[in-house]
Amino acid sequence: MLPFELLVGLRYTHAKRRNHFISFISVVAMAGIALGVMALIVVLSVMNGFQEELRTRILGVAAHLEISGPADRLSGWSEVLEQAKRNTEVVSGAPYVSAQGMLANGDIVRGAIIRGVLPELESGVADFSRFMKAGKLVDLQPGEFGIILGGELARLLNVYPGDKLVLLTPQGNITPAGVMPRVKQFTVTGIFEAGMFEYDSGLALIHLRDAQKLLRLGEDVSGVRLKLHELFRAPLVTRDLSQTLNGHYYITDWTQTHANFFRAVAIEKRMMFLILLLIVAVAAFNIVSTLVMAVTDKQSDIAILRTLGARPGSIMKIFIVQGAFIGVFGTVLGVASGVLLALNLETIVPVIERMAGMDLFPADIYYINELPSKLDWSDVGLITGISLLISLAATLYPSWRASRINPAEALRYE
Numbered sequence: 001m002l003p004f005e006l007l008v009g010l011r012y013t014h015a016k017r018r019n020h021f022i023s024f025i026s027v028v029a030m031a032g033i034a035l036g037v038m039a040l041i042v043v044l045s046v047m048n049g050f051q052e053e054l055r056t057r058i059l060g061v062a063a064h065l066e067i068s069g070p071a072d073r074l075s076g077w078s079e080v081l082e083q084a085k086r087n088t089e090v091v092s093g094a095p096y097v098s099a100q101g102m103l104a105n106g107d108i109v110r111g112a113i114i115r116g117v118l119p120e121l122e123s124g125v126a127d128f129s130r131f132m133k134a135g136k137l138v139d140l141q142p143g144e145f146g147i148i149l150g151g152e153l154a155r156l157l158n159v160y161p162g163d164k165l166v167l168l169t170p171q172g173n174i175t176p177a178g179v180m181p182r183v184k185q186f187t188v189t190g191i192f193e194a195g196m197f198e199y200d201s202g203l204a205l206i207h208l209r210d211a212q213k214l215l216r217l218g219e220d221v222s223g224v225r226l227k228l229h230e231l232f233r234a235p236l237v238t239r240d241l242s243q244t245l246n247g248h249y250y251i252t253d254w255t256q257t258h259a260n261f262f263r264a265v266a267i268e269k270r271m272m273f274l275i276l277l278l279i280v281a282v283a284a285f286n287i288v289s290t291l292v293m294a295v296t297d298k299q300s301d302i303a304i305l306r307t308l309g310a311r312p313g314s315i316m317k318i319f320i321v322q323g324a325f326i327g328v329f330g331t332v333l334g335v336a337s338g339v340l341l342a343l344n345l346e347t348i349v350p351v352i353e354r355m356a357g358m359d360l361f362p363a364d365i366y367y368i369n370e371l372p373s374k375l376d377w378s379d380v381g382l383i384t385g386i387s388l389l390i391s392l393a394a395t396l397y398p399s400w401r402a403s404r405i406n407p408a409e410a411l412r413y414e
Helices: 004-014 020-059 077-085 151-157 208-215 231-244 259-297 299-307 312-343 345-356 377-403 407-411
Strands: 065-068 090-105 108-117 132-134 146-150 164-175 178-192 203-207 223-228 250-253
Touching: 020 259, 020 312, 020 345, 020 377, 065 231, 077 090, 077 223, 090 151, 090 208, 108 151, 108 208, 146 151, 151 178, 164 208, 203 208, 223 231, 231 250, 259 299, 259 312, 259 377, 299 312, 312 345, 312 377
Parallel strands: 108 203, 146 178
Antiparallel strands: 065 223, 065 250, 090 108, 090 164, 090 223, 132 178, 146 203, 164 178
């Protein structure tokens, strides 16, 4: 049999009241909690989607982990790669040569990072294939001096696949006139667009052999790039490799090279969580208002219950049940609508764009032509728990005030 506190509290939530304004405030409080919970789930899902999309784009060009040698020069890269692959977290690896250079097309000159790669191994580390707008990575052949440019860099240089351009490197030749930079003509074989301005405007790919010849490295490289099974274990793998590799190497992972960027995204997500949580807090104040007015309206009922033997604690439980019902119902409604909206956001946004007659995310500006959404059930659980906790806390003071009502004072004017 249910406790009478629960039965009376639930009856108060739907019974007809003399003061209909209390019912209106209850509905407003319920709707406010539902709106706040829904907004929190949707916004955090969108931010999770953006974070995952940006991480995918960055790590589609960068590596999970890099091993480089002193003075950016590494000998015996194949042996280093073999040692690194002994770690069970390492999926694949590829050597690279990195240098700064100037690319010139007539009078147009732009600085860029020149990365020498082995196409057959690089595909196992970076996902350039999904970013290629023209040509393929395998078009880079040793001795042909082909080059693949970022989309923005190609636009600035005004070049297209098949065009020629000149690469100038700081490793110069000594002549009677002084040190002259090395100059080599390259043919544009492809263009990629990763959606990250840092790479699209400042990265150029050439074959590893061509880079070694151009920079006079012989068989040496700048380092080795690695791909891991689980990218979030990169710091742990970095510590393991620093202890197991034989030799002196510099080991860096993506959490170090892009730490500020992802830290800023994480801070923004936490701040948005706190700001939107205020909506739930405001709705909780409406629960306080509802219960305060309900206690005032039900003073005679409380007095009668007290004279029949109800303890102060029982009176308190009645109004806690009434307020908790508002909080629980609002939270459940908000969670259901928030999850439904977050899971179907990629379908709903195009409908809104068609109705509004505008493109919310132009691809030529944001590089992302749709609103990404990734529902994290741990976020849903956290939001649900906090919402229920705030709602329950809002019931305590009015319920305590109800339990302190003196029956004789309440019935004096009845």
